[in-house]
Amino acid sequence: MLELKNLTKQYDTNMIFKNLNLTVPDGEVLSIVGPSGIGKTTLLKIVAGLETANAGEMFLDNKAVSVSEERNTADIGLIFQDFNLFPNYTVLDNVMLAPITVQKMAKDQAKKLARELLHSLGLSDKEKLFPYQLSGGQKQRVAIARALAMQPQILAYDEPTSGLDEQSTYQVAEIIKDLKKEECDAIGDYTR
Amino acid sequence: MAYLLEILPSLLNGLQSTLGVFFVTLIGSIPLGILVSLGLRSEFFTIRWLLNGYIWIMRGTPLLLQLIFIYYGLGMMGISFPRFEAAVIAFIINYAAYLAEIFRGGLQSVPKGQYDAAKVLGFNKIQTFFKIILPQVIKIVVPSVGNEVINLVKDTSLVYVIGLGDILRAGNIAASRDVTLVPYLLVGLLYLLMTAIVTLVLRNSEKRLNIWR
Ligand SMILES: Nc1ncnc2c1ncn2[C@@H]1O[C@H](COP(=O)(O)OP(=O)(O)OP(=O)(O)O)[C@@H](O)[C@H]1O
Ligand SMILES: [Mg+2]
Numbered sequence: 001m002l003e004l005k006n007l008t009k010q011y012d013t014n015m016i017f018k019n020l021n022l023t024v025p026d027g028e029v030l031s032i033v034g035p036s037g038i039g040k041t042t043l044l045k046i047v048a049g050l051e052t053a054n055a056g057e058m059f060l061d062n063k064a065v066s067v068s069e070e071r072n073t074a075d076i077g078l079i080f081q082d083f084n085l086f087p088n089y090t091v092l093d094n095v096m097l098a099p100i101t102v103q104k105m106a107k108d109q110a111k112k113l114a115r116e117l118l119h120s121l122g123l124s125d126k127e128k129l130f131p132y133q134l135s136g137g138q139k140q141r142v143a144i145a146r147a148l149a150m151q152p153q154i155l156a157y158d159e160p161t162s163g164l165d166e167q168s169t170y171q172v173a174e175i176i177k178d179l180k181k182e183e184c185d186a187i188g189d190y191t192r
Numbered sequence: 193m194a195y196l197l198e199i200l201p202s203l204l205n206g207l208q209s210t211l212g213v214f215f216v217t218l219i220g221s222i223p224l225g226i227l228v229s230l231g232l233r234s235e236f237f238t239i240r241w242l243l244n245g246y247i248w249i250m251r252g253t254p255l256l257l258q259l260i261f262i263y264y265g266l267g268m269m270g271i272s273f274p275r276f277e278a279a280v281i282a283f284i285i286n287y288a289a290y291l292a293e294i295f296r297g298g299l300q301s302v303p304k305g306q307y308d309a310a311k312v313l314g315f316n317k318i319q320t321f322f323k324i325i326l327p328q329v330i331k332i333v334v335p336s337v338g339n340e341v342i343n344l345v346k347d348t349s350l351v352y353v354i355g356l357g358d359i360l361r362a363g364n365i366a367a368s369r370d371v372t373l374v375p376y377l378l379v380g381l382l383y384l385l386m387t388a389i390v391t392l393v394l395r396n397s398e399k400r401l402n403i404w405r
Binding site for chain 1: 305311
């Protein structure tokens, strides 16, 4: 469960949001909708620890998490608006790298996990390709696999359906629905 | 032909010093250059200021002068190094300055999103640098570093001024002793051979790095 209390963020004098409160219960999907520039990405970055907030509190499963410092923890997965795949690694390595490097998972085990994830996302035949050889929707699915490989408690998903055709949008929606079953909460943002 | 065989041993002897300076400089200046380029991004003003000063001096004065300063100048002040050591110290600190500028540019061209992606996956700073940032920087800088490496092949001839017996010195001795241009031609050929090998190695690594974009 994720809770944000009285979260406030401003860039210099530009107030992005003030006293924002929200709760994402276990197994729930919360969508944040709003026009471009409203602060959706900023909010997800704060939640994921890439940005600091000026005030407010955050609780992850009732444990306080500082929002005044940046964090490098994998408890919250973030799928970026522009994916940010690692261009120098193959699809398979993109997914395996964090479990091996950060969690010190054995290589064989990480490979197995990565292959399972890629398989469930329909990317089995792409594992040897590099990110530049993928379509937008494929890149997005690799980004999902990469985030899921770290088994995050919360998956924050920036613009899950932007730039996707109807078919891929449907696939992404299915993936998010499946996540609910696997006890990973999700928050996503959508431009309207 | 017989004459070539006669002078070849002394040239090859000189080649050893030349290659020694070349390789030791490469091995020393690349890591130092990377460190300096990271220091240039330090949050401490003093560190950035000192490193910028160092780069300014190294790039703003001739390598020849630096070489003379380290061997003869420091020698006068009681800090003396053997010739080879003096040569590689001068070369390493000079080349590291040029390489640092190149690496700095490379570091700047890796998008911030790469650092963000590594961070949300839990990578620490060292893991991020070695697994994600450095490989991308290397790909960006290989062509410019390659230029510097080719310059280095030829710059090694500057050690002549501190009396280190490099290939140019060996050629010069033979030429003035036997009153002939042949040793110079041979020296020129050996430099061409070295730069050709360096060029091939560079082409090869560029090709290997081109599997991803
Ligand atoms: N690093 C920054 N420094 C200053 N202002 C910033 C910074 N990052 C974002 N902003 C500002 O914060 C506001 C919110 O940006 P954000 O990226 O969160 O919008 P968004 O809701 O995700 O928009 P979009 O739907 O276009 O992605 C914008 O006005 C933007 O200019
Ligand atoms: Mg956004």
